[in-house]
Amino acid sequence: MSTSPITEPLNAEPTQATATRTGATLLVCLPSATAEILQTMRERLASALPGQTIFIAIPGGSVEPQSSDGITTIDYPSTSRTATGWALTAVDFLDSSQLAVEYDAAATLVLGAEATSLSMTGLQGLINAVLNGKADLALPRYQTGPHDALVSSSLLYPLTHALFGATAHLPLPLDAAFSSRMAKRLISTSRKPTGGTQSEPLVWPVAEAAVASFIVQEIHAGDRTLPQPSDRDLNELLAEIVGSLFSDIETKATFWQRARAAMPAKPSQEPTPVASQAEELQDVREMAENFRLAYTNLQEIWALVLPPQSLLGLKRISRAPAEDFAIPADLWARTVYDFVLAYHLRTINRGHLLGALTPLYLAWVASHLRRSAGDAAAAAFHVEETAAAFVAEKPYIVSRWRWPDRFNP
Amino acid sequence: MGQQIESALRQSMHRVLVVLVSFLPGVLVFLVAVILLTALGMFLAAIARRLLLAARFDERIASRETTDSPANFSDWAPSHSPTLLISRVILWACILLGVAIGISAVDASYSANSKLSEFLLPYLTHVLGAILLLFAGTLVARFLSRSVLIGAVNAQLQYARFLSLGVKWLVLVLTAAMALDHLQIGGVIIELAFGILFGGIVLTLSLAIGLGSRDLVSRSIEKSIEKPVTRPDPSPFPDTGETPRPKLRHF
Numbered sequence: 255m256s257t258s259p260i261t262e263p264l265n266a267e268p269t270q271a272t273a274t275r276t277g278a279t280l281l282v283c284l285p286s287a288t289a290e291i292l293q294t295m296r297e298r299l300a301s302a303l304p305g306q307t308i309f310i311a312i313p314g315g316s317v318e319p320q321s322s323d324g325i326t327t328i329d330y331p332s333t334s335r336t337a338t339g340w341a342l343t344a345v346d347f348l349d350s351s352q353l354a355v356e357y358d359a360a361a362t363l364v365l366g367a368e369a370t371s372l373s374m375t376g377l378q379g380l381i382n383a384v385l386n387g388k389a390d391l392a393l394p395r396y397q398t399g400p401h402d403a404l405v406s407s408s409l410l411y412p413l414t415h416a417l418f419g420a421t422a423h424l425p426l427p428l429d430a431a432f433s434s435r436m437a438k439r440l441i442s443t444s445r446k447p448t449g450g451t452q453s454e455p456l457v458w459p460v461a462e463a464a465v466a467s468f469i470v471q472e473i474h475a476g477d478r479t480l481p482q483p484s485d486r487d488l489n490e491l492l493a494e495i496v497g498s499l500f501s502d503i504e505t506k507a508t509f510w511q512r513a514r515a516a517m518p519a520k521p522s523q524e525p526t527p528v529a530s531q532a533e534e535l536q537d538v539r540e541m542a543e544n545f546r547l548a549y550t551n552l553q554e555i556w557a558l559v560l561p562p563q564s565l566l567g568l569k570r571i572s573r574a575p576a577e578d579f580a581i582p583a584d585l586w587a588r589t590v591y592d593f594v595l596a597y598h599l600r601t602i603n604r605g606h607l608l609g610a611l612t613p614l615y616l617a618w619v620a621s622h623l624r625r626s627a628g629d630a631a632a633a634a635f636h637v638e639e640t641a642a643a644f645v646a647e648k649p650y651i652v653s654r655w656r657w658p659d660r661f662n663p
Numbered sequence: 664m665g666q667q668i669e670s671a672l673r674q675s676m677h678r679v680l681v682v683l684v685s686f687l688p689g690v691l692v693f694l695v696a697v698i699l700l701t702a703l704g705m706f707l708a709a710i711a712r713r714l715l716l717a718a719r720f721d722e723r724i725a726s727r728e729t730t731d732s733p734a735n736f737s738d739w740a741p742s743h744s745p746t747l748l749i750s751r752v753i754l755w756a757c758i759l760l761g762v763a764i765g766i767s768a769v770d771a772s773y774s775a776n777s778k779l780s781e782f783l784l785p786y787l788t789h790v791l792g793a794i795l796l797l798f799a800g801t802l803v804a805r806f807l808s809r810s811v812l813i814g815a816v817n818a819q820l821q822y823a824r825f826l827s828l829g830v831k832w833l834v835l836v837l838t839a840a841m842a843l844d845h846l847q848i849g850g851v852i853i854e855l856a857f858g859i860l861f862g863g864i865v866l867t868l869s870l871a872i873g874l875g876s877r878d879l880v881s882r883s884i885e886k887s888i889e890k891p892v893t894r895p896d897p898s899p900f901p902d903t904g905e906t907p908r909p910k911l912r913h914f
Contacts, residue, residue, distance in 0.1 A: 402912045489817045551823045609813035
């Protein structure tokens with residue numbers, strides 16, 4: 255991932271509320287906080303924003319009067335506490351937004367699990383982007399390596415960027431800051447789980463902000479401990495997350511068919527990996543072998559979703575040796591768009607569809623590992639190349655969405 | 664002799680004509696019943712469709728469905744519209760009711776001694792039940808075989824296709840046996856054949872999985888044995904000299 259700080263607003267619409275926000279209340283929600291985390295965050299917030307009126311909401315926190323550092327502790331509604339931990343869910347956004355409206359907060363900062371690992375720069379950047387800047391939604395961009403945040407790099411970021419025109423490398427954030435009008439928007443769009451076995455609903459804040467013409471800003475936040483989902487396997491989680499994004503894309507089809515996305519910034523020349531490829535190649539070899547197995551078994555199902563040209567491309571990849579194993583960015587973009595379309599048209603059962611995407615995603619991961627060879631700059635280049643391909647191929651999804659029955663070789 | 668033959672033929676012709684004359688009104692009543700009930704069905708289906716569209720039934724159902732549930736209403740409905748499914752069920756229920764009424768009318772007009780409807784109506788319902796069983800069985804077989812295939816491929820099992828085919832044929836054999844049993848065809852032979860086939864498929868699958876999964880099971884056991892061991896050395900592979908491969912973090 256690129257390490258260059260990103261501070262420019264991404265949606266260029268000006269806002270009129272900038273001046274009035276300065277010096278206003280900040281609400282910090284810590285849904286996963288313990289007493290130790292609260293104490294640490296309290297000290298960091300007091301030093302980051304001296305003289306500001308700050309409310310910190312934690313589960314089970316009793317309402318305390320304002321202390322000398324200007325910080326008041328309030329109760330976070332713990333009855334609806336979710337167990338996700340590694341990303342903010344719709345419940346987190348909904349509860350935080352409701353508190354923001356209740357306490358009339360001009361800016362709200364929601365921090366996920368292991369919040370103390372967020373750098374001071376990141377903390378200040380997120381708060382300032384909303385309080386002093388023009389942003390309605392500020393999302394962090396952490397320092398990640400070539401083996402991190404692979405679902406975001408392959409699917410979530412390219413799709414969100416191409417369709418909603420907002421750059422957010424982690425569209426399913428662990429931390430986020432948003433304005434009061436964004437809080438009202440999130441209240442109207444987020445929903446709580448209906449109970450039973452249904453998984454926790456997710457909300458895609460970047461898409462919501464883009465549809466409402468709000469300003470989204472990505473803040474370079476440095477290193478942070480990224481908690482990983484522990485008790486569930488990749489297939490289940492990938493289906494849940496990608497299904498949620500596809501569903502959001504389906505809901506907002508009228509918006510993204512009109513919206514235009516700028517090509518993501520990437521170096522003109524691909525950086526040469528400095529690391530040895532030998533370690534990566536072992537992973538790639540295993541993954542390429544698994545892809546061959548998947549191609550042999552799943553081509554009938556893929557044939558229901560993908561056009562013959564894409565199937566031919568996948569066939570070539572399945573026969574390639576590990577040293578040359580690579581999914582071209584344009585083929586990957588078209589494949590994902592075909593899956594989005596099949597999800598919309600219910601070509602096959604949605605559970606099957608998302609299950610059939612997993613081997614393709616792992617093939618992209620193998621491709622990414624081979625291209626990056628352990629080098630962060632090369633990995634970032636590949637991610638931006640993928641995002642650029644999604645932007646370039648956007649007319650394909652728009653066309654197929656409007657005329658799905660048109661001949662498509 | 665000739666007169667006797669002529670008389671016999673005339674009587675036969677007379678009987679045929681009598682039967683035909685008594686049968687034709689029944690056919691007419693049958694057609695009228697089917698047409699009337701079809702029209703009624705179309706009317707009721709149109710009303711149901713309008714009511715459900717006004718109540719946004721499709722959207723309500725879609726919002727309650729999850730992606731991984733096998734019982735998603737929309738997946739079984741034509742054009743993935745539950746409204747369309749319900750309206751078509753109403754239409755076909757009315758048509759079937761018309762057919763049943765028509766058969767009763769034919770039976771009533773055909774002959775006082777005939778017990779056509781007493782035999783035909785129950786058997787017709789059995790045939791209908793068997794068709795529904797076959798239809799549902801085929802859908803379930805396809806759904807399960809795809810689920811098993813995708814699950815097995817994602818679990819990186821070499822024999823994914825074989826497993827999927829085995830599950831598909833298990834369900835199809837079960838469905839066929841149930842349908843034949845429902846039609847009361849074959850009797851004990853069907854039960855025996857089903858038992859042999861089903862048992863054979865299960866045994867084949869068990870052997871295939873058992874033999875094919877040896878490596879998988881041994882790897883799994885090795886992992887579970889190795890897991891509790893804590894390594895005080897910060898380098899997990901000090902002896903081999905290899906650098907540990909970085910772990911993939913998908914999220």
